[in-house]
Amino acid sequence: MTDQEKRPAPLLALVVPCYNEEDALPVTAARLTEKLDGLTAAGLAAAGSFAILVDDGSRDGTWAVICALHAQDARFRGIKLSRNCGHQNALLAGLMTAKDLCEAAISLDADLQDDVDAMDDMLRQYADGCEIVYGVRSDRASDTAFKRSTAHGYYRLMGALGADLVYDHADYRLMSRRALEALAGYGEVNLFLRGIVPMLGFRTGEVRYARAARQQGESKYPLRKMLAFAFEGISSLSVKPIRLITWLGFAIFLVTIGMLAYILVRHFQGFTVDGWTFLAVSVWGLGGLQLLSIGIVGEYIGKIYLETKQRPRYHIETDLH
Ligand code: UDP
Ligand code: MG
DSSP, X not given: OOGGGSOOOOOEEEEEEESSOTTTHHHHHHHHHHHHHHHHHTTSSOTTOEEEEEEOSOSSTHHHHXXXXXXXXXXXXXXXXXXXXXHHHHXXXXXXXXXXXXXXXXXXXXXXOSOTTHHHHHHHHHXXXXXXXXXXXXXXXXXXXXXHHHHHHHHHHHHHTTOXXXXXXXXXXXXXXXXXXXXXXXXXXXXXXXXXXXXHOSSEEEEEEOOOOOXXXXXXXXXXXXXXXXXXXXXXXXXXXXXXXXXXXXXXXHHHHHHHHHHHHHHHHTOSOTTHHHHHHHHHHHHHHHHHXXXXXXXXXXXXXXXXXXXXXXXXXXXXX
């Protein structure tokens, strides 16, 4: 692509969900101010680019810090959610607000574990025409060994279940206004952005960066929340677990037929206790049939589940007229 075809620097919004981040925010805000200035000076973002800080029902002084930041520098906008709605919903609230105000939005965590200098490359790829640019961690050195080993297994599992996740990408990404508008069409309540964004399609890019350890405050994702989040990802994107039940039921039903032959042979050989034949066939046959039936009912529930999401069925990328 030649220089003429490059898109002009977008009006950029940085979207930052904050939950009990009063310790981290002042440091983060200073860094973001510096970054916004740098990006504008480098001609990568338009003047007037800003940050949206979303207070996700914090119980500490986060909102007071956001108000103070806004008073100091109007480039810091604040949104306060009425209660703690969770990281993904806070992020969505910020992105949907940004959608009408900016041309591109970059979402990042309040703890600045994600290298803000990766934004330069994200914006360069935006200029080249990418609608979505994923921040991808080049290493997981700052994670515990447990998180490291479970994360990759999880990506593989999700892949097998048919959900298209970007490896080692969390929620650090650039989305153009167009991608945000497409995202707005996904009406689901159970939101797993990492799974939905790849479903949007469009031209996408990747930027690699090293992820640092958290400096201030502590992780808001204890193991319990992490597991819940992982399961949320599976159950909101895939109905394959239901199909698994159907197959299991079918497999057991097939085994039953084999068992039936075996049981009958034993019966006629006279090796069985009275009534064993009847009981053994009943247990296997009914068990298999029940699982199979639950699976079939489940298939329809899965369909209803997908229908209720009312997801858009397509996004038009180019329309010549
Ligand atoms: N967060 C939020 N609501 C929550 C939990 C977390 O908005 O209920 C925010 C948090 O303030 C941070 C981001 O989500 O900006 C990621 O959280 P954290 O850094 O604790 O997660 P980790 O990096 O440990 O996975
Ligand atoms: Mg973090």
